[in-house]
Amino acid sequence: MGKSLTQKRRREAEAEQERRQEESGAELPKTADAVGTAAARPSKKARTEDRRSIFVRSLPSSATSEKLTEFFSEHFPVKHATVVTDPKTKESRGYGFVTFTDAEDAREAKAKLDNQLLDGRRLRLDIAEPRSRPTATNNSARAIADAAAAADKKKQREEEMIEARKAPKLIIRNLPWSIKTSQDLAKLFTMYGKVKFADLPNNKGKMAGFGFVTLRGKKNAETAIEAINGKIVDGRTLAVDFAVEKTKWDEMQQDEDVETAKVEKAEKENKKAAKEPKEPNATIFVRNLPFTTTDTELKAHFDKFAPVRYARIVMDRATDRPAGTGFVCFVSGDDAKQCLRTSPRNQQTSAVGKHSVLQDERIDRDGRYTLGGRVLQLAQAVSKNEATQLFEDGPAAQRAREKDKRRLFLLSEGTIAVGSPLxxxxxxxxxxLRETSAKQRMTMVKSNPSLHMSLTRLAIRNLPRHIDSKGLKELARKAIVGFATDVKEGLREPLAKEELARGGQQDREAEQLRRAKGKGVVKQAKVVYESERGSKVDEASGGGKSRGYGFIEFHSHRWALTGLRWLNGHAVKSDNGNKTNRLVVEFAIENANVVARRKMLEERSRQPRPPPGSKPAGQAEGGDRRGKFGDNKFQNNSTNSFNKNSRDSRDRKGGRRDRDDKKDGKKDSNSGKGTLDPKAAKGSKASKDKDGKGKDGKGKEEPKSAKQEKVDAKLVARSQIIQRKRMMRKKKGGR
Structure with missing residues (x-):
């Protein structure tokens, strides 16, 4: 340790002495040959360093010295690694140097790691050659000046790298529509470091779907990329990477090495070939590709079948990695058809077919359709619109729609972001109140699987007491107009396409029916009232007071979502104007069983009623099938009872019936006693058909007064009530 410190101090002293000689104009070395020899011959340390160093090309733009060190340290001991960066963009220029502890390690690293992948790019490795130096004999002063300039440039580059680490800029793609402000975007990154700047670009008031975030420190940015890249937020997978401006990207491309230039040239040729007019149906879609396949390898493989115009690997937008699929465009459409025709038959050729890695080797006996150990699956390529339609109709989209049948994603609709102006x-x-409501609603839907979110019904809380159902309906209409006005003035974002299509076919049919009937967008508005004892009462009774909440039902989801976003947080003054309430608006929670019963009753009410005198459904020929407690049974029992009671009362009063029976020599068939004489019954019926009236002992019909008919009706009603009560008692006793 002490020896190395002494050597370091000696080198610093020698450098300081050379600098002072240069500033004072001291005499340079007298022997020019010595100077030239010293300049031309590198030092022993430099020669050793060069033999232990390799030159790395085709680096990705996201490469850093730390990543390069980590990559090579997995295989060989690394002394140090450097990625050459652009002083303006602070990004990798596509190449760098790695120095190993031993020259043999450098040679083995070149042989083993050449053409390996790093962040999706194949590396090109070469043993670093000694840098050529000028051999002029009388130019040592200029060499010293160049060295000083190079040192200054290196220092500047290091400062720029430090600055880049302090404030790296990230780009976030595939943002959900719930992130509407830069504050919402910044909240995603606050836990990974201080956010210096956040921006959400928009096009004429419409969200662009991506944004930029600048963090303090490159290490914080790398941590944020590892944590957030691929994270799902509101149903969307975020893609996070370091941002590079277009002009800087062009400058970086100009500084690529020779190998990269060749690749770019090949890509330009492919693009030029792609612009040339091509025959229809000349493109095929390839699935089950190895994830390490490149465009060049794919093109080379299908060149065996016929001339290929171009080949492209599909990249996953979320991960920026190959997706295992690609496109191959042949020069001739007939060649593409022939390639499809001779492809393995026992595979799915539909664009929405199921994907499977497990393949039977016998389906491709000659190996023409096998690449990297995988049997390729081919299909005719379709246009972008057709592919979108196939995806929407496919099983994957169907599973996604069925995944959230309860529509629980609507629970977050109506939540006001912390820190927002509202x-x-x-x-x-x-x-x-809002926090408590959110917790209660979440607990409810988790505890009861029958509960789901309504698409068209809103729950309104914190209502002023003076607002009734009529006033709530007017407020709902005002919300639709206010939302449209705000969108027109640029104060509010319009509904997204996915939000407009959320209701599906049922929503479109409801909207068409509404327009056909000429009705408004608000279907119903109701404020809940209570009595003095606290029980719910009907608003029409006029004896209750508002509970401070209600419900609004719209004809379709688009109007409900529009009304929610305008009404939520909307300030409403009380009747005396002293207090202001801000409405709490959320999508209502409904019970699936209750909704099903309600729909069934509505469908029954829409069915036409049977004409008077006709038998109801289920009673055409087999009698009454409405059950044990049908109304007809009550009617028959009560009528029989009434007939018996009324006859007994008349018999007791006048004795007319007994006298008539004695005169005729038979009992009355309606009295319930004795046996009915068939001949007498037949004669009575014949006389009734002939004369149009029944005959008593005197041959005349007994008249019935209006008072008697009224008494009979009361008795019938009373008998029905008694019978119902008896049946209810029997039913309770049976339990």
Missing amino acids: YKLLPPNEIQ
Whole structure:
């Protein structure tokens, strides 16, 4: 340790002496040959360093000295590694140097690690050659000046690298629509370091789907990339990487090595070939590709079948890695058809077919369709619109739609972000109300699987007491108009396409029906009232007071979402104007069983009623099938009872029936006693059909007064009530 410190101090002293001689104009070495020899011959240390160093090309733009050191340290001991960066962009220029502890390690590293992948790029390795130096004999002063300039440049580059580590800029792609402000974006990165700047670009008021974040320190940025890249936020997978401006990217591309230049040239040729007019159906879609396959390898493989115009590997946007699929465009469409025709038959050729890595080797006996140990799956390529339609109709989209049948993602709709301008306007009691409501709703839906979120019904809380159902409906209409006005003035973001299509076919049919009937967008508005004892009462009774909450139902989801975003947090003054309430608006929670019963009753009410006198459904020929407690049974029992009671009362009063029976020599068939004479019944019926009236002992019909008919009706009603009570008692006793 002491020896190395002494050597370091000696070198610093020699460098300081040379600098002073240069500043004072001291006499340079007299022997020019000595100077030239010293300049031309590198030192022993330099020669050793060069033999132990390798030159690394084709580095990705995200490469750093730390990553390079970590990559090579996994295989051989590394003394140090350096990635050459652009002084302006602070990004990798595509090449660097790695110095090992031993020259043999450098040779083995070149042989073993050449053409290996680092962040998706194949590295090119060469043994570093000694740097050529000028051999002029009388130019030592200029050499010293160049060395000083190089030292200054190196110092400047190191300062720029330090600055780059302090404030790296990240780009975040595939942002969800819930992140609407730069504050929302910054909240994602606050736990990984201080956010110096956050920006959400937009195009004429519309979100662009990506943003930029500048963190303090490159280590914080790398930690943030590792944590957030690939993270799912509100149903979207985020893609995070270091940001590079277009002009800087062009400068970096110009500084690539010779091998990279060749690759770029090949890519330009492929692009030029792709721009040339091509035949229809000349492109095929390839699945089950090895993840290490490159464009060049894919093109070379299919060149065996026929001339190929270009070949492209599909990259996963979220991970920036190959997705295992690609496209191959042949020069001739007939060649593409022939390639598909001779491909293995027992595979799915649909664009939405199931993917499987496990393949039977017998399906490709000659190995023409095998690449990297995988049997390729080929299909005819389709246009982008057709591919989108196939994906929407495919099983993957169907599974995604069925995954959240309860629509629990709507629970977060209506939540006001902490730190937003609207959140700062809320008083503490309303903040507490919102937090409590969110916890209660989450507990409810987790404890009961029958509960789901309604697409069209809103729950309104914190309503002023003077607002009734009519006033709530007017407020809902005002919300639709206010939202449209805010969007037009650029104060609010419009609904996204995925939000407009969320209701599906049912939403579109409801909207068409509403327009056909000429109705408004608000289907129903209701404020809940209570009595003095606290029980719910009907608003029409006029004897209750508002509980401070209600419900609004719209005809479709788009109007419900529009109303929620305008009404949520909207300030409403009380009737005396002294207090202001900010509404708490959320999607209502419904019970699936209750909703199903409600729909069934609505469908029954829409069915046409049977004409008077016709038998109801289920009673056409087999009698009454409405069950044990059908209304007809009550009617029959009560009618029989009434007939018996009324006859007994008349018999007791006048004795007319007994006298008539004695005169005719038979009993009355309706009395329930004795046996009915068939001949007498037949004669009675014939006389009734002939004369149009029944005959008593005197041959005349007994008239019935209006008072008697009223009494009979009362008796019938009373008998029905008695029978119902008896049946209810029997039913309870049976339990």
